[in-house]
Structures are given as C-alpha cells and as structure tokens.
Amino acid sequence: MELIHSILVAPFIEMVAYPDFFLQVVWEGFVAGVLYSLIALGFVLIYKASGVFNFAQGIMVVFAALALVSLHAMGVPAWLAVLLSLGIMGLLAVGIERLVLRKLVNQHDAILLMATIGLTLVLKGVGQLVFGGEPKPMITEQLGLPTGSTDWEVFDGIVIFQHIDIAAAVIAVLMVMALGVFFSKTRIGRALRAVADDHQAALSVGISLHQIWAIVWFASGIVALVTGIMWGARSEVSFALEIIALKALAVLILGGFTSIPGAIVGGLMIGVGEKLFEVYWGALFGSGVEAWFAYVLALIFLLFRPQGLFGERIIERV
Amino acid sequence: MSKTTLFTLAAGVLAASCLVPVAQAQDSMYMPSMTYRTGPFAGGGTPFADGYADYFNMLNERDGGINGVKIVVDECETAYNTQKGVECYESTKGNGALAYSPLSTGITLALIPKAPVDEIPIFSMGYGLSAAAAGEQFPWTFVYPASYWNQLSSILKYIDSNGGIKDKKIGFIYLDAGYGKEPIPLLDQLSESMGFSVAKFPVGVKEMQNQGSQWLNVRKERPDWMIMWGWGAMNPTAIKEAAKIRFPLDRFIGNWWAGSHNDLKAVGAAGKGYLAANFSGIGQDYPAVQDILTHVVEKGMSKVASADDVGNVLYNRGMFNAVVLAEAIRVAQDKTGKSVITGADMRDGLEAINLTEERLTELGLPGFTGEVKGSCSDHEGGGSVFIQQWTGSDWEKVSDLIAPMTDVVRPMLEEAAEAYVSDKPDWKGQTCS
Numbered sequence: 001m002e003l004i005h006s007i008l009v010a011p012f013i014e015m016v017a018y019p020d021f022f023l024q025v026v027w028e029g030f031v032a033g034v035l036y037s038l039i040a041l042g043f044v045l046i047y048k049a050s051g052v053f054n055f056a057q058g059i060m061v062v063f064a065a066l067a068l069v070s071l072h073a074m075g076v077p078a079w080l081a082v083l084l085s086l087g088i089m090g091l092l093a094v095g096i097e098r099l100v101l102r103k104l105v106n107q108h109d110a111i112l113l114m115a116t117i118g119l120t121l122v123l124k125g126v127g128q129l130v131f132g133g134e135p136k137p138m139i140t141e142q143l144g145l146p147t148g149s150t151d152w153e154v155f156d157g158i159v160i161f162q163h164i165d166i167a168a169a170v171i172a173v174l175m176v177m178a179l180g181v182f183f184s185k186t187r188i189g190r191a192l193r194a195v196a197d198d199h200q201a202a203l204s205v206g207i208s209l210h211q212i213w214a215i216v217w218f219a220s221g222i223v224a225l226v227t228g229i230m231w232g233a234r235s236e237v238s239f240a241l242e243i244i245a246l247k248a249l250a251v252l253i254l255g256g257f258t259s260i261p262g263a264i265v266g267g268l269m270i271g272v273g274e275k276l277f278e279v280y281w282g283a284l285f286g287s288g289v290e291a292w293f294a295y296v297l298a299l300i301f302l303l304f305r306p307q308g309l310f311g312e313r314i315i316e317r318v
Numbered sequence: 319m320s321k322t323t324l325f326t327l328a329a330g331v332l333a334a335s336c337l338v339p340v341a342q343a344q345d346s347m348y349m350p351s352m353t354y355r356t357g358p359f360a361g362g363g364t365p366f367a368d369g370y371a372d373y374f375n376m377l378n379e380r381d382g383g384i385n386g387v388k389i390v391v392d393e394c395e396t397a398y399n400t401q402k403g404v405e406c407y408e409s410t411k412g413n414g415a416l417a418y419s420p421l422s423t424g425i426t427l428a429l430i431p432k433a434p435v436d437e438i439p440i441f442s443m444g445y446g447l448s449a450a451a452a453g454e455q456f457p458w459t460f461v462y463p464a465s466y467w468n469q470l471s472s473i474l475k476y477i478d479s480n481g482g483i484k485d486k487k488i489g490f491i492y493l494d495a496g497y498g499k500e501p502i503p504l505l506d507q508l509s510e511s512m513g514f515s516v517a518k519f520p521v522g523v524k525e526m527q528n529q530g531s532q533w534l535n536v537r538k539e540r541p542d543w544m545i546m547w548g549w550g551a552m553n554p555t556a557i558k559e560a561a562k563i564r565f566p567l568d569r570f571i572g573n574w575w576a577g578s579h580n581d582l583k584a585v586g587a588a589g590k591g592y593l594a595a596n597f598s599g600i601g602q603d604y605p606a607v608q609d610i611l612t613h614v615v616e617k618g619m620s621k622v623a624s625a626d627d628v629g630n631v632l633y634n635r636g637m638f639n640a641v642v643l644a645e646a647i648r649v650a651q652d653k654t655g656k657s658v659i660t661g662a663d664m665r666d667g668l669e670a671i672n673l674t675e676e677r678l679t680e681l682g683l684p685g686f687t688g689e690v691k692g693s694c695s696d697h698e699g700g701g702s703v704f705i706q707q708w709t710g711s712d713w714e715k716v717s718d719l720i721a722p723m724t725d726v727v728r729p730m731l732e733e734a735a736e737a738y739v740s741d742k743p744d745w746k747g748q749t750c751s
C-alpha cells in the first residue's frame with residue numbers, strides 16, 4: 001500500500017505543494033531535451049541522406065568544439081575561429097566522402113556503420129594528437145553568449161532561468177527552422193530529400209550522390225559545432241562529451257531516424273521525462289535513474305512503435 | 319673458419335647477450351608509469367603523469383639517479399580503462415618493475431591479487447582499496463598518505479569544526495563507480511555515530527557532464543553541506559551546477575581528486591568559495607620543484623605544455639607519488655646494501671618509509687605534506703589532509719592539517735580487510751609483531 005502511495009500519490013502531492021520547483025524541473029528537462037535534440041539532429045541529417053547511422057557523431061561534436069577553443073587559444077578571434085572551425089568540418093566532410101563513403105557505395109548498412117566506428121577511432125586519435133587530451137573551457141563569453149540568470153518569482157518561490165540555457169533553446173529553434181527552409185526551399189535541399197527517398201531515382205535525374213553526401217556531412221558538422229558549444233558551455237570541452245551522444249540513440253528511437261521534428265520531440269520527451277522521473281520517482285530506484293530511463297523508454301517504443309513517433313513505417317516485402 | 323672458432327664465436331655472442339641485460343640492470347632501475355593522457359579522464363591523468371616523470375628525471379639529471387642508479391620511467395597508456403591497465407601491467411612487469419601506481423581504483427583492484435604473486439608492490443597513493451591500509455592482510459599494497467576512509471573522516475571533522483555536524487544533512491555526490499562508492503560504508507557508519515543524515519546523489523560515468531537531475535534533487539533535499547567524490551569532467555560540471563542552483567560553494571567540499579586546477583579552469587570565477595581536501599603542497603615555492611624547473615623543464619625534457627603548469631595541484635601530486643617511491647628505493651638500498659633492488663626489496667622499502675618534516679625538508683619539500691610513517695601493519699601512514707579553497711583564479715590553503723579519526727576508522731578498515739581475504743583461502747598475509 002505504501003509503495004502504491006509513493007508511486008501514484010506522493011509525487012503528485014509534491015508537485016502541487018511546490019509548484020515553483022515543479023516548473024524548475026520541467027524547465028531543466030526542456031533545456032536538456034533541446035540539447036539532446038541538437039545531438040540527434042546530426043544523426044538524422046546523415047541517416048536521411050545516406051541511410052548511415054553515423055556512430056562518429058559524438059566525436060564530431062568533440063572535434064568541432066576542440067577545434068574552436070584551440071584556434072581561439074592560438075590567438076584567433078572568437079568568431080573567426082568559428083568560421084575556421086566550420087572550414088575544418090567542411091574539409092572533414094569532403095575527406096570522409098572521398099576516403100570512406102565513396103568506396104562503400106552500395107555496401108550493406110552494417111558495413112557503413114562499421115566504417116563510422118572506424119572513423120570514430122581515427123577522429124579520436126587525430127583529435128588527441130592535434131588538440132591534446134586535456135579538457136578546455138568553452139569560450140562562452142568571447143562568443144557573446146549570455147551568462148548569468150534571471151529569477152521568476154512565482155507560487156511563493158523562484159524559478160531560475162540561466163541565460164545560456166535560454167540561448168541554447170533559441171539557437172536550437174533557429175537551427176531547426178533553418179534546416180526546414182534548407183530542405184524545402186533550396187535546390188540542394190530538395191536534392192537531399194530526393195536522395196533520401198530513393199538513391200537510384202535521384203541518380204537517374206542527375207543528382208550527384210557524392211556531392212550530396214559531402215554537403216550533408218558538412219551540415220552535420222555545423223550541428224556538431226553548435227552542439228559542442230552548448231554542451232561545452234555547461235561543463236567543459238573534453239573527450240568525455242562524446243559519451244553524451246549515446247543518449248541521442250534513444251532520442252532517435254523515439255522520434256524516428258529520419259525525422260527532424262521527431263528528433264526535437266523525442267529529445268524533449270526524454271529530457272523532460274527523465275528529469276521528472278529522477279526527481280519524483282528516482283528515490284524508489286535508489287536514484288541515478290537518468291542513466292537508464294531514456295533507454296528503457298526507447299525499448300518500450302521498439303516493442304510497440306519501432307519506427308518511432310515520426311519515422312517512416314517499415315514495410316519489408318518478401 | 320674452423321669449427322672451434324665458430325663455437326668460440328657463438329659462445330662469445332651468447333655470453334655477451336647474457337651480459338647485456340645485467341649491464342643494463344646495473345645502470346638503471348625500471349619504474350613503469352601507468353598514465354592516461356587520453357580519454358575522458360585525461361585532464362587529471364596528464365598533469366599527474368608529468369609530475370611523476372619529471373621528478374625521476376630531475377633526480378637523474380641532478381644527482382645521476384638514486385645512489386648512482388638512474389631510474390628509467392616507462393609510460394604505458396591506460397586511458398583509465400581497467401582492461402588496458404592490466405595489459406600494461408602484464409606487458410611491463412617482466413622488465414624488472416619496482417612498483418606500480420595505476421592512478422585508477424579499478425586498475426588497482428585488478429592488480430592487488432597479482433602483486434604478491436609477481437612480488438611487485440602496488441602503491442595507490444590516496445586511492446584504491448581503503449582496506450589495503452591494513453598491512454597484515456595486504457603486504458604488497460600501500461595507500462600512503464591516507465585511505466579514502468581516513469580522508470572522509472578528516473572532511474567530516476572539518477565540517478564539525480565549522481558549525482557542528484550533529485543533526486545536519488550531508489549531501490554526498492559521487493561517481494557511480496568503484497571509486498565513488500568506496501567511502502560510502504564509512505559515511506553510513508559515521509552518520510549514525512556522529513548524528514547526521516545523508517542524502518546520496520550518484521552520477522553515472524555517462525552522465526558526468528549532464529548532472530541537471532542530481533542538482534535538482536540537491537535543491538529538493540536542501541543539504542547543509544555537500545561532499546563530492548568526483549573525477550574528470552564530473553568535477554567542473556558539478557561545481558557549475560551547484561553555482562547554478564545557488565548552493566553556497568563554501569559548503570561544498572570535494573575530495574582530493576576533485577580539487578585540481580584543471581577542475582576549476584572551466585569554472586573560473588563562478589567557482590569562488592568551493593572547497594577541496596588536499597594532501598600535497600601547491601605551487602612552485604619548493605626547492606625540489608625549482609630543481610625540476612631547472613634540470614628538466616628548462617632543458618625541454620618535460621611534457622608539460624607550459625612551465626606554469628608545474629606546481630599545479632595534480633602535477634605536485636604526481637611528483638609526490640614519485641617522491642615516495644624514490645624514498646622507498648633509498649630505504650631499500652640502505653636495508654639490502656644493494657644499489658639495484660628488486661620488487662620485493664621495494665616492498666620492504668615502502669613498508670619502512672618515514673617521511674618526517676625534517677626528511678621532507680632535506681628532500682626540498684618543507685611543509686609539503688603531513689608526516690608519512692609506514693610499518694608492517696600500517697600501510698597508509700596515518701596521513702592528514704588540509705582544506706583548500708578556490709579564490710576564483712587559484713587555490714588557497716584555508717586550514718591546518720586535519721588528522722583522520724584513526725580510532726574510529728582503523729577498526730573498520732581492519733574489519734573490511736578481514737572480509738576481503740575471508741573468501742580467498744590461498745591469500746597470503748603477513749604477521750606483524
């Protein structure tokens with residue numbers, strides 16, 4: 001009886017008793033969700049265009065952020081360092097297409113996945129060789145990103161909004177809008193969608209698969225840089241950031257591997273869900289539920305809706 | 319060429335090949351260095367490895383080694399991965415290794431059973447298995463200058479002396495791994511005897527940079543003090559999150575692995591007031607550190623990115639690891655009369671170590687740490703810790719040395735040591751008079 005009470009009654013009483021804290025939990029979950037969505041976006045872009053699950057997305061986040069802070073440490077002004085980092089990610093995209101993907105056209109998905117695992121190891125090694133293994137602070141203020149916080153006095157309490165978190169949410173929204181316009185309104189964007197729908201048909205109307213892949217990996221590199229800046233600002237830029245990308249796997253299973261809105265909704269569901277679950281039900285499981293909550297949710301989705309909320313329905317004809 | 323000549327030549331080559339290692343062995347002693355300059359914990363591993371290597375290299379350059387025998391420091395990269403650490407151990411132990419300092423509780427736990435078999439001591443300085451402080455059960459493992467348990471007891475004493483601990487709530491945020499969980503049995507025990515309550519906040523290794531939930535729970539639980547058993551990227555993230563929820567940072571104490579310059583680099587002024595335990599001196603104002611600058615760094619023999627990194631918390635900690643090992647070599651050389659010692663001699667040297675303030679001064683480290691005196695039964699040396707505080711740009715010592723609650727902790731350590739060996743019938747301890 002006591003167990004049922006602690007599951008079904010006590011958490012809700014607590015939410016009502018301390019509504020300011022409840023709002024804080026939801027806000028923190030929203031911010032975490034936005035940040036998960038950013039990571040997941042990078043995966044979705046590449047998966048949409050090439051059907052490759054890019055295992056290297058996490059290390060690309062680290063690589064891009066390390067390039068940025070290292071260039072700045074060498075005396076390059078912050079925004080010029082951003083442009084140069086984008087240039088590095090562009091070169092990386094072309095290099096990956098030329099040296100890895102081009103050789104593997106028409107190979108099985110598993111082979112492409114293995115190639116991205118290999119790419120992860122190469123980027124990790126090169127990154128440590130070039131930038132060093134030590135963590136570095138993100139150049140938040142130099143980039144003009146806001147610091148500090150604003151208090152919202154509500155329900156006899158306060159909700160604290162960190163300005164950097166608000167900036168992350170705004171940037172994520174702008175990025176999704178920009179990607180939406182890019183995909184629907186530009187010639188390259190339409191070509192990307194064509195490749196995503198049917199490689200053979202796209203090739204038959206003269207779309208260059210090589211060019212499209214390089215572009216989409218570059219777009220993913222841009223997302224990686226933004227993600228690296230935002231996560232780095234919350235903590236530091238280190239190779240430990242790579243691990244966070246694993247959370248995106250659960251986001252993708254929820255949202256669907258091919259859907260940009262899915263990445264957003266999936267990220268928010270996991271972000272808000274895990275915060276609420278950890279704070280109000282975590283004690284029942286000895287705390288630390290955040291480490292597995294997203295994956296359990298993903299497993300449930302795999303059982304009942306394997307294509308995710310927004311993914312294309314999987315129809316296998318035999 | 320006659321058969322006799324051929325035979326003589328072959329015999330000569332064979333004899334020469336046998337003599338070469340002996341000649342090398344007489345010239346030097348082999349000291350493996352398990353490092354992690356890569357991976358998620360490289361921020362802590364790199365300065366530690368630099369300090370460790372630079373001290374031995376300084377002895378080689380300044381004094382021609384230890385009593386005329388040079389020390390060969392051989393790094394093996396573990397990336398803080400237990401499997402890789404064991405591989406490093408297996409691939410280097412045959413080179414005449416004198417001791418291993420894994421700088422990882424996971425690797426230490428894997429090597430502890432191997433040490434008596436291979437007769438190479440494990441020196442896990444302020445980490446690893448707390449119970450290894452009991453020399454009777456763990457003749458081959460040393461945790462100078464203090465175990466995690468004694469460190470925790472010193473931190474609790476500090477809290478008690480700053481407003482009292484009875485009826486207070488202590489939050490404990492920790493890396494959800496062997497290292498982070500290590501002091502929990504003592505924390506639970508002392509909470510009963512000292513009359514405080516505990517709220518625990520585990521942080522998964524994959525969630526080190528994503529601690530929003532833990533700190534929401536901290537805000538909910540409203541502890542009076544927070545103690546952190548963190549490492550790597552977990553530390554700056556936790557301090558930033560604490561500042562974010564406006565937890566008073568002068569009520570937030572990290573252990574000695576959560577209080578380095580690297581930890582606070584990404585936090586900066588926002589971390590002002592944060593406290594951490596420490597047992598090794600900070601800065602370059604020690605003659606031994608100055609000698610490192612002169613004989614190693616200025617000659618370009620160090621891996622430090624900048625001379626300014628010399629003297630940082632973890633650099634000096636790595637250096638002190640080498641200081642203890644070097645002193646153990648000297649003690650072993652004295653005891654055995656040999657210039658080149660073995661792992662077994664090294665074990666005896668570690669056990670007989672006696673780093674008094676007078677001896678530390680002779681070594682160029684006056685006031686660097688508390689006295690460390692080992693014995694057959696005491697493999698942690700009864701070391702004390704001090705508390706340091708982040709000023710916004712550097713660390714500042716804010717307390718005197720705080721002795722551990724040996725009377726409470728020692729019986730628990732012995733009990734834990736007995737429990738460890740109880741299911742290992744072939745385990746070899748030692749009898750101490």
